[in-house]
Amino acid sequence: MAYSAEERRLLAMPDEAYMDDEQRAFFRRRLLDERGIIEARLQEVRESIAHHERGGDELDQAASEEEIRLSLRQADRETRLLRNIEAALRRLDEGEYGFCEETGLPIGLARLMFRPTARLCVEAKARQEQREHHYHKARGDTR
Numbered sequence: 786m787a788y789s790a791e792e793r794r795l796l797a798m799p800d801e802a803y804m805d806d807e808q809r810a811f812f813r814r815r816l817l818d819e820r821g822i823i824e825a826r827l828q829e830v831r832e833s834i835a836h837h838e839r840g841g842d843e844l845d846q847a848a849s850e851e852e853i854r855l856s857l858r859q860a861d862r863e864t865r866l867l868r869n870i871e872a873a874l875r876r877l878d879e880g881e882y883g884f885c886e887e888t889g890l891p892i893g894l895a896r897l898m899f900r901p902t903a904r905l906c907v908e909a910k911a912r913q914e915q916r917e918h919h920y921h922k923a924r925g926d927t928r
Contacts, residue, residue, distance in 0.1 A: 786899065796894055803891050804883040813877055815901050820870045823863050830860045869902040876904075885909050 788796065795808055802808065834856055841849070876882040883892050885906040892906045905913060 788898070792898055796898075803894070808894070809877055809882065812882065812897060812901055813874070815898075816870050816873050816877070819901065820867065820874075823867050823870070827860055827863055827867070830856050830863075866902070872904075873902045887912075 791811065795811060798805075798808070834853055873882060883897060884890065885892055886904045887909040888906060890906055892903050896903055896907060903910075
């Protein structure tokens with residue numbers, strides 16, 4: 786991953802500066818920018834679905850329904866991401882952003898730059914995924 790000059794500067798800051806005013810402001814801007822992009826994409830999906838042509842032969846209708854289904858799946862994913870962004874902004878306001886919800890340890894700037902909505906440090910996320918894997922395996926899921 787190539788970092789911007791601002792990101793490299795933040796990454797070079799001493800550990801004591803973790804989640805200081807400058808870093809919190811950086812992530813707030815990043816989250817707000819991402820929220821704006823997602824809201825615009827959701828609006829495009831809504832408009833696309835609202836103006837979708839109905840009619841034609843059965844093949845056209847099937848293709849149209851599949852396109853709507855894919856749009857709805859995209860909208861669902863982006864709606865979930867929007868909720869995660871809102872939750873991250875709340876954590877920023879409450880002074881909890883950047884710290885693992887499970888361990889209380891810093892998540893780390895590099896991880897947050899890659900995934901600004903991260904709630905868990907790498908180790909806690911790995912444990913969560915391991916638990917999910919065992920759960921699905923025990924249930925016989927083939928994910």
